[in-house]
Amino acid sequence: xxxxxxxxxxxxxxxxxxxxxxxxxxxxxxxxxxxxxxxxxxxxxxxxxxxxxxxxxxxxxxxxxxxxxxxxxxxxxxxxxxxxxxxxxxxxxxxxxxxxxxxxxxxxxxxxxxxxxxxxxxxxxxxxxxxxxxxxxxxxxxxxxxxxxxxxxxxxxxxxxxxxxxxxxxxxxxxxxxxxxxxxxxxxxxxxxxxxxxxxxxxxxxxxxxxxxxxxxxxxx
Numbered sequence: 125x126x127x128x129x130x131x132x133x134x135x136x137x138x139x140x141x142x143x144x145x146x147x148x149x150x151x152x153x154x155x156x157x158x159x160x161x162x163x164x165x166x167x168x169x170x171x172x173x174x175x176x177x178x179x180x181x182x183x184x185x186x187x188x189x190x191x192x193x194x195x196x197x198x199x200x201x202x203x204x205x206x207x208x209x210x211x212x213x214x215x216x217x218x219x220x221x222x223x224x225x226x227x228x229x230x231x232x233x234x235x236x237x238x239x240x241x242x243x244x245x246x247x248x249x250x251x252x253x254x255x256x257x258x259x260x261x262x263x264x265x266x267x268x269x270x271x272x273x274x275x276x277x278x279x280x281x282x283x284x285x286x287x288x289x290x291x292x293x294x295x296x297x298x299x300x301x302x303x304x305x306x307x308x309x310x311x312x313x314x315x316x317x318x319x320x321x322x323x324x325x326x327x328x329x330x331x332x333x334x335x336x337x338x339x340x341x342x343x344x345x
Contacts, residue, residue, distance in 0.1 A: 127151065129158045135312055136162035136213075137305065138171045144180040145173050147226060151183070152200050159207060167316040169211060170308045171234070172218035176244070179227025201226055202260050202338040208233040209264070209331050209338075212324035214315040218308040219295065225249055229261055232268045232294070238308045239290070241298040245283035252281040260338030267334045269293050 125142040138158050141151070162169050173179060182201065187194060208215060208230065217223075217231035219239040223246050231237050231246070239246060248265065250257055257265075257278065266274045273292045276282055286298040299307040328335065 127154045127158055129161055131166055132309065133313070134166055134316055135168040135170060135309055136166035137309075138162060138169065140171060140173045140179055142174045144177050145227065146180050146183040147201055147204070148183040148186050149197070149200070152204060155204060156207070159211070163212060167213060168312040169213050169215045169234075170218050170305065170312065171208075171215075171230070172305055172308070173220050176221040177227075178217070178219045178221050178223040178244070179230055180222065180224045181226030181228070181230075198258060202258070205229060205233045205260070205264055206335050206338050210324060210327045210335065212320040212327075214312050214318060214323070216308045216312055218304045219244065219246065220301070220304050223247070225255075226261075228294075229264055232265060236297075236308075236311060237295040238297045238299055238304055238311065239286045239295040240301050240304050241286040242301065243285075245285060246289040246294050247281065247283040248277050249281045251279055259340055260334070263334045263337035267331060 127141055128139045130137045130139070145151070187197060190197070215234040216236040216238060217234040219231055219237055221240060221244040223231050223244070225248060228246055228248055262278070265278060269277070270293055273294065277292070277294065284292060284294055286295070289295045290298050297307060297311070
């Protein structure tokens, strides 16, 4: 299913889909359109999935079928990260299930993250699937977590359940399955009065070096 958007009390809830929510080119188009709609019609943004998955990230099947377009594809994914990282509204990822690879990077690009406590893993599996991080992807993760968490999560491929992800600083809160979205909404509600231009400028200043790295073509280090 394509992503959908629902406005709840001035907060846009962007549902990434109903399956693994991998970033096919069509999926990226849909997400871009919905982010524009959220920016125009809401004062906060929550992203979430349904069922077992938040997002499994890159569409590896599409990549294998289109090896000549890898650079173009990675650039598009990284532009999604930049957009969320510098979004002019307060943002929070409601991680309802598995967040792997670029799906975990999408979540970490948000201002905050709430994760389901009892099921689902937060994981950067690149070291185990022989896909090195691009310079920009590495910069994104390292901008959001401590050096020790970056080393462990990026070089071991560890799968973090909710409590361990919270302890490592990968997420900011955990909640029961039926409370992940409501917890995210409650955390955003006190932030909805922020001036959009000021907030966007602050984020662009904070993450200028990360944005610069993500803007580079998708090269590895």
